[in-house]
Amino acid sequence: MSFVLSEDQQMLRDTAMAFARDEMPVTHLRELRDGGANGVDAEMRGKLAELGFFGVLVPEEHDGVGLGMVAMGQIMEAQGRTIAATPLLQTAVIGASVLILGGSEAQKAEWLPKIASGEVTVAVAVDEGTHHAPLNVATEAERNGQGYTLNGAKRFVADGHHADIFIVAARTFGEAGQAHGISLFLVPNDADGLSVQALNTVDSHGAAHLTLEDVAVSEDHVVGAVDAGWEVLEPALDRGRIALAAEALGSAQAAFDMTLEYMQTRKQFGQLIGSFQSLQHRAAKMFTELELTRSCVAAALSGVDENRNDVAELASLAKARASDLIHLVSNETVQFHGGIGMTDAHDSGLYMKRARVQEALLGGASYHRDRYAKLNGF
């Protein structure tokens, strides 16, 4: 396991941090929100593409840069610092991973270059209930001549409101709860029978509910083996979870830094509030949690690149701890700021709103603790 960045990774980190600070600061999210953009920004997507961020996981033969998860994690952490809305998690991490891990040569050749160039965005549509439960896929895919007919509904698909292509998990066999029988289908956003209901979400990033009514897809739109989509989906989701943990770590760090600065400037009773021990101890505990989570995220990122066999465990560790961390830090950020923390004009509320979405997506702390325990045999 490697915890120290290579020169390439460090360079990418610096670029990503500078980009987030200069081009996607929190004020930018505010502008998008107030302008009703619902987290969608075509111009920014172009800039991210120019920097090569969409192709970080895509191998060079498919026009990507193939730098791996550690590198991707640096970008996600940077975007987390400013709680920026980008399609990177769904497109560059999960979508790209599904295709890299399960796509046919033709699918890879068709889609990966488009992902890497930022030409298409992808959203992976799995969950059907209000809590992450990827095994509980009930959407039906019925064999129909040379293709399949999809019927079902997907809830709260992140980036679903502006994705060009969906990767839809549907059932070709068995019933909700089983891994075997899940298959993955590429569905363009203009497919007949697909309706996309855009959602205004608390974090201003947006999402969508999908309804599939007799959506016809051809055989060559199946990614991975029929009935065995889980073998592709699970590792791809794990990469997403790790990347999202990196993002949440970035948000927690930024919210913590902001809080620390306030502690060193705000005076009450003639004293800096940072000199009150009850706050100092809570800050020191948050710092401890931050450092411990940073180690977990770093281990999980490098675990993917090293092809370790405990990636699932590391992913759940990173996501659970990051979820708990961002929950704690975002609450304390509001509390430490007092009344000003409750105002819309202050950033602390924005961090708390994004925190709840970061927690819920791809499984919260409870989901991942349960998974971690199972993976450890109890």
Place this chain on the structure above:
Amino acid sequence: MAFDAPEDLDEFRTSVRDWLEENCPPSMRTPLKDDEIVWGGTREKFKNPESKLWLERMGEQGWTAPEWPAKYGGGGLNKAQARILQQELRKIRARPALFSFGLWMFGPALLEFGNEEQKKRYIPDIVKGKTRWCQGYSEPGAGSDLAGLQTKCEDKGDHWLINGQKVWTSYADQADWIFCLVRTDKTVKHEGISFLVFDMETEGVEARPIKLISGSSPFCETFFTDVKVPKDQLVGELNAGWTIAKRLLQFERSSISAGGFGGTGGSGILPPQEYAKQHVGVDESGRVADGDLRARITEHLMYSKAFGLTVQRSTEEAKAGQEVGHTASIMKYAAAKMNQDKCELLVEALGTDGLGWDGDGFADDAKKATRGWLRSKGNSIEGGTSEINLNVVAKRVLGLREHQ
């Protein structure tokens, strides 16, 4: 048996392996039993004779202190070699040859602050486990506020004269020597402290054991009445002992968080999830039947994993030349929390089997877990309380200030 460390690391590894194969007695490759821990010193009884042999052989090599200079009896190994030695020891599950405050705290401080004569005099015996040291820091009125200590030390021309009392002195009744903080100037607080060492056999030294809630009595009240200490046993400059004291505390804290904790459970104790499976039962899919307990055990396991990864990360960052003071300072606090949570969970998972004290009717491992749980309460007190550690993090790492 003399060991000439080869330059080449592969060769070094091979020769370490050969040496261990030949010199590590069979029973020293089994899990350490609590009553076979070797603390060395003149009072050591060596319940298992092979542990004596093991200490002698390791001490001869200087491998109880692998990175200390060879001229003081240390191993003289560089970092890479020391790591290989650790790996090879771990591979054969070798017991630590020696537990020692001398190795963990006093030795490292003396190497930094002692004069040549003192290093030559004290270090070799620490390495070989011939002298056992205790730590005379805390006093009845000076615990967290250690610099408020009052034990009086007067310059009597040809010797120092000491009067006062220490408390919580771990193993003072078993120790040969003490490293001790004394007041040499009453008019200033931090700048009036000196660092002194002396023989516990000196006239006027008395150690009275205090019993702990876990039933054992590892520490003492220690009284000094007109104790005469030779002049050359002052370490560092007069009135400049506080710097040494603080540095030594750093060594203490990092040795505590690196796993030197009492109450970790010891050998034979299963991890909490195993006790939970046995005593609470499992549902049809093999999960611990009590979902809340299962979740809390998992949370603890994740915390431990995060802790372990953080230790690994700071080691790597240090190797890469990065600043690691950040992580080092949170580790004592985190280690105490981790160990205490584990001990609580063990007792809870054991159910009423975890509520025994002694005698029949309770399994040995269960009784050990119970005693360990009680002992673990000291983790957030010894070596500086968790509150004091959080103060240090807030002030030194986060840059938060004192009240003005």
